[in-house]
Amino acid sequence: MASETSAFEIRPMDQFIISPLFSEGELNWYTFTNQSLWMLIALIGIILLFVFGIRKGEVVPGRMQSVAEVIYVFVHKMVSDIAGQEGLKYFPYIFTLFLLILFGNVLGLLPYSFTFTSHIAVTGVLALIVFIFVTILGFVKNGFKFFGLFWISSAPLPLRPILLIIEVISYFVRPISHSIRLAGNMMAGHAVIKVFAGFAGIMGLGAVAPILAIVAVYGLEMLVVVIQAYVFTILTCVYLNDALHPSH
Amino acid sequence: MASSSENSSSVGMPQLDFSNFDNQIFWLVIFLISSFLVIRILVMPRMEETLTNRRKIIEEDIQEAEEFKDRAIEIEKNLNSEIDNAKITANEILRNCKEEIKKNTQDAISEIDIKIEELVKKSEKNVENIKFEAKKEVEILSKKLAPEIVKVFVR
Numbered sequence: 001m002a003s004e005t006s007a008f009e010i011r012p013m014d015q016f017i018i019s020p021l022f023s024e025g026e027l028n029w030y031t032f033t034n035q036s037l038w039m040l041i042a043l044i045g046i047i048l049l050f051v052f053g054i055r056k057g058e059v060v061p062g063r064m065q066s067v068a069e070v071i072y073v074f075v076h077k078m079v080s081d082i083a084g085q086e087g088l089k090y091f092p093y094i095f096t097l098f099l100l101i102l103f104g105n106v107l108g109l110l111p112y113s114f115t116f117t118s119h120i121a122v123t124g125v126l127a128l129i130v131f132i133f134v135t136i137l138g139f140v141k142n143g144f145k146f147f148g149l150f151w152i153s154s155a156p157l158p159l160r161p162i163l164l165i166i167e168v169i170s171y172f173v174r175p176i177s178h179s180i181r182l183a184g185n186m187m188a189g190h191a192v193i194k195v196f197a198g199f200a201g202i203m204g205l206g207a208v209a210p211i212l213a214i215v216a217v218y219g220l221e222m223l224v225v226v227i228q229a230y231v232f233t234i235l236t237c238v239y240l241n242d243a244l245h246p247s248h
Numbered sequence: 249m250a251s252s253s254e255n256s257s258s259v260g261m262p263q264l265d266f267s268n269f270d271n272q273i274f275w276l277v278i279f280l281i282s283s284f285l286v287i288r289i290l291v292m293p294r295m296e297e298t299l300t301n302r303r304k305i306i307e308e309d310i311q312e313a314e315e316f317k318d319r320a321i322e323i324e325k326n327l328n329s330e331i332d333n334a335k336i337t338a339n340e341i342l343r344n345c346k347e348e349i350k351k352n353t354q355d356a357i358s359e360i361d362i363k364i365e366e367l368v369k370k371s372e373k374n375v376e377n378i379k380f381e382a383k384k385e386v387e388i389l390s391k392k393l394a395p396e397i398v399k400v401f402v403r
Contacts (some may be wrong), residue, residue: 016262018272029270036275050291057298059305065298072295092292096284120263121272126280187263225367 010198012191016118035122038114043101050099070097075233082237086244090158094240097126098233105186105225109218118186120179123232127179130236139241178235185228189221 020031027033050072053064061069075098079091101117108115116122138146150167152160196214200207 013261018262018265027268027271028339029274031271033268033271033275034277035272039275039279043279043286046283047286047290050295054291054294057294057301059302069295069299069321072291073299092288093284095292096280096287099287100280100283116272116276118263119272121269121277125273125276135345183263187261 008193010202012194012198014193015114015190016187018119020159029122035116038104038107038116039100042100042107043114045103045107046099057081071102078234079237079240082234083241083244087237087240090240094233094236096185097130098229101126101182101232102226102229105229108186108190109221109225115186115190116227118183118190120183123179124175125182126232128177130178130239131175134239134243137240138246141244142246146243146246149242153247174239178232182232185224189217189224193217193221 018027018033018035020027020033021037022032049064050068051069056065056120058065075095076088076091079087079094083090104115104117104122107113108117114188138149142148150164150171152163152167155163193214196217198208200210200214203210
């Protein structure tokens with residue numbers, strides 16, 4: 001179904017291609033790409049909402065300030081609920097993670113945009129930073145006791161070696177599942193929309209069913225996009241809590 | 249590199265094109281750091297200030313309301329005690345009035361009794377007088393009549 005049948009050619013993955021924006025040809029490590037552009041737009045979005053939105057700091061907030069405050073308090077509460085008061089020390093980074101992923105995801109739903117959170121390189125780095133930081137923090141805070149995370153003292157003794165293996169494996173799988181969950185969700189949703197859009201393009205004016213499907217999937221994606229940002233953040237909090245209180 | 253990524257794109261996933269990972273990671277780190285700095289320096293202090301400010305205002309308002317409530321309770325207490333006092337005073341006045349009325353009535357009755365007694369005495373005296381007069385008159389009459397009667401018998 002490659003280049004011969006060009007009329008029926010749907011390329012759902014083309015939207016994820018990274019290409020240089022201002023220069024042709026070679027893609028160096030410093031080249032400004034469409035991905036970098038959308039990261040920049042996400043940053044601008046964050047600045048617009050969270051710097052200009054709360055500029056006035058009113059006691060009775062307006063629209064922008066309300067939204068910004070709701071998101072801020074939401075993440076703040078999430079961190080303090082899951083990781084406790086000590087976890088609040090790391091709130092700025094967790095909030096940054098949440099905002100960057102949320103804006104990346106939501107902006108990615110715009111037509112012709114680029115979803116940088118659909119790239120495993122991006123989510124992998126984000127997850128690895130969390131993983132490495134949390135592991136180091138666990139050892140620094142608890143020392144040898146951090147191994148208590150793998151040695152389940154509440155389980156019966158014969159089961160503990162088996163649980164140890166399972167726990168160690170699951171611990172090291174964390175960054176992989178953490179990153180692939182986000183990237184996979186973003187990629188799948190966008191690819192599905194693109195496939196239906198391709199059908200619609202082929203069918204022309206009579207494409208009622210594909211367009212309805214796009215609307216439905218788009219609505220679902222609106223949900224998924226926010227939930228995945230939430231899931232990534234809440235898992236970060238859970239991992240952080242494991243590092244701060246490994247005995248639980 | 250661009251042409252190779254175009255070739256790979258039509259089939260596989262662009263996500264697995266490792267040739268541009270360095271570029272992606274570089275820009276991700278750049279924007280991660282810049283958004284972290286934006287949030288740490290620009291967003292959080294302002295947000296915390298706004299939220300604490302609001303919390304403070306709400307707390308102050310609640311405190312003020314509490315004070316007003318206390319004052320209202322005190323005023324109510326004062327009002328109640330004043331009402332109680334007024335009730336006690338009213339009862340006293342009422343009792344005094346009753347007593348006075350009783351006394352007045354008693355006085356009037358005893359006065360009337362004295363007057364009645366006086367009148368009775370007076371009338372008794374009158375009756376006595378009348379009796380005495382009548383007796384006298386009878387005596388006079390009998391003295392006058394007795395010779396007449398004797399005359400009649402003698403004859």
